[in-house]
Each structure stands twice: as C-alpha cells, then as structure tokens.
Amino acid sequence: MDVKLGAVAGYFGEALRSVDAKLSRRNGTVRSFALTGKLGRDTPLTGDLRGRAQGRDMIYLETSDAGAFFRFTDTYAKMIGGQLALAMDPPTVEPSAKEGRILVRDFSIKGEAALDRVAAGGPIGVQNGISFSGLRADFTRQNGQLTIREGVVKGPTIGATIEGSIDYPGNQVRMSGTFVPMYGLNNMFGQIPIVGLFLGGGSNEGLIGVTYEVVGSPGQPVLRVNPISAMAPGVLRKIFEFNTGKQNSPVEFPAPNN
Numbered sequence: 001m002d003v004k005l006g007a008v009a010g011y012f013g014e015a016l017r018s019v020d021a022k023l024s025r026r027n028g029t030v031r032s033f034a035l036t037g038k039l040g041r042d043t044p045l046t047g048d049l050r051g052r053a054q055g056r057d058m059i060y061l062e063t064s065d066a067g068a069f070f071r072f073t074d075t076y077a078k079m080i081g082g083q084l085a086l087a088m089d090p091p092t093v094e095p096s097a098k099e100g101r102i103l104v105r106d107f108s109i110k111g112e113a114a115l116d117r118v119a120a121g122g123p124i125g126v127q128n129g130i131s132f133s134g135l136r137a138d139f140t141r142q143n144g145q146l147t148i149r150e151g152v153v154k155g156p157t158i159g160a161t162i163e164g165s166i167d168y169p170g171n172q173v174r175m176s177g178t179f180v181p182m183y184g185l186n187n188m189f190g191q192i193p194i195v196g197l198f199l200g201g202g203s204n205e206g207l208i209g210v211t212y213e214v215v216g217s218p219g220q221p222v223l224r225v226n227p228i229s230a231m232a233p234g235v236l237r238k239i240f241e242f243n244t245g246k247q248n249s250p251v252e253f254p255a256p257n258n
Contacts, residue, residue: 014072040067041065062086067079174215
C-alpha cells in the first residue's frame with residue numbers, strides 16, 4: 001500500500017493532514033511501515049516499523065501533540081499538548097492479543113472538574129489545567145478492546161495510578177486508580193522498603209491518596225472520586241478502591257526497551 005491523502009477526519013474535530021503512508025505485508029505479517037502526517041496545529045506525526053533486540057518488530061508512533069492524537073483517535077479529549085511515544089505489536093491475521101507501551105511527557109489536563117478539586121484541595125478548581133511531567137502505561141489490544149495496566153502519571157502537584165479498559169465495540173470505558181496529591185513529597189512514603197507498603201500503598205502511591213473511577217463512553221467519560229479514601233493511609237486505602245476495570249488475572253508482558 002502506498003497512499004497520499006489530503007486529510008483524514010477523526011473525532012472531536014481533529015484531522016490528520018498531509019498523510020503519506022506506506023505499508024507492505026506478506027503472508028499476513030507486516031514487513032514494512034512508514035507514516036507521516038500533521039495533527040493539531042501542523043504538528044508532525046511519524047510512524048515506522050522497527051526491529052528489537054529479541055527479534056520482534058514493533059510499530060512506533062511519535063508526535064509532539066499527544067492531546068490532538070488522543071482526540072483524533074477518540075481516546076481522551078481533555079489532554080493538552082505532550083510528547084507522545086507509542087510502541088505496539090503490528091496487526092496480524094490472527095486475533096491474538098497485541099502488546100504495547102505508551103509514554104507521554106510534559107502535558108496538561110484541562111476541564112476535568114473532579115481532578116481540579118483534588119489538585120486544588122477545594123471546589124475552586126485550576127483555571128489553566130493541571131500539569132504533568134510524565135505518563136507511562138502498558139496495554140494490550142484484542143477484539144476491539146484496549147486494556148491498560150500498571151499505568152502511572154506523575155506531576156508536580158498530583159500523580160495517579162491507572163488500570164482498566166476501553167471497549168470500543170461496546171462504547172464503554174471502565175478504569176480506576178488512585179490520585180496522589182503533592183506527588184513528589186507524598187510518594188516518598190511509598191519508596192521506603194516494607195514500610196512503604198503500609199504507609200504509601202505501593203511505590204507509585206503515597207501516604208495520602210484519593211481513589212477514583214472513570215466510567216461511560218470514550219467520548220464522554222465520567223470521573224468520580226471517593227473523598228473518604230483520603231482519610232485512610234497506605235494499604236488501608238485499598239478498602240475504598242472502586243476496582244472498576246481491575247484485571248483479576250493480569251497478563252505478564254515482556255518489558256519494552258524504551
């Protein structure tokens with residue numbers, strides 16, 4: 001396949017423009033892939049197929065406007081900016097689960113009222129959005145469902161853990177996790193060996209945390225928080241978790257190089 005397109009319409013008014021895509025496949029296996037285009041305000045989006053040390057080929061996508069990419073793909077509408085690096089198994093004829101990892105740096109979330117209240121410590125909210133320094137998550141894709149596990153978001157004012165799924169055929173989102181206010185200082189308790197399990201609730205959480213869930217459709221997800229959970233430190237906070245979208249038997253993924 002060798003195609004050039006002026007524009008490809010996505011969701012939330014986003015479009016991928018000046019598309020140049022090349023792909024070759026043999027016996028159901030992708031042999032080569034290259035993609036260039038522009039998202040948002042003429043921000044480049046690039047993609048290619050790269051080999052890895054253990055012999056597996058991965059498709060890589062990169063852009064400096066992760067928010068536009070997530071809106072275009074109907075993944076999430078309230079992210080602003082961000083350096084995106086996405087690695088995933090290429091599609092095959094077999095319906096097996098495809099693994100991947102997503103990394104996003106230096107982005108903000110704007111217009112999420114419940115998140116604003118957690119970050120600001122009150123009902124006023126944050127006018128210019130909440131800044132984050134990084135997001136990392138492993139995921140699998142199978143039968144139109146995206147399953148996210150071991151997701152971690154870090155920022156100067158708040159951090160979070162993420163786990164759950166997006167069912168595109170069923171038009172449903174089910175995720176949950178813990179918000180960690182004052183992430184840098186708060187997370188120090190989670191880094192203490194043994195004691196951190198009880199005081200911090202794990203290496204990615206903290207002494208103080210607020211459990212949350214996200215449910216609804218991918219286009220209009222609803223965020224709910226449990227403020228009572230802030231009163232329970234560390235491992236005791238697990239009592240107040242929503243457990244929405246939690247995986248009972250998590251799949252073990254090989255660690256990507258990046």
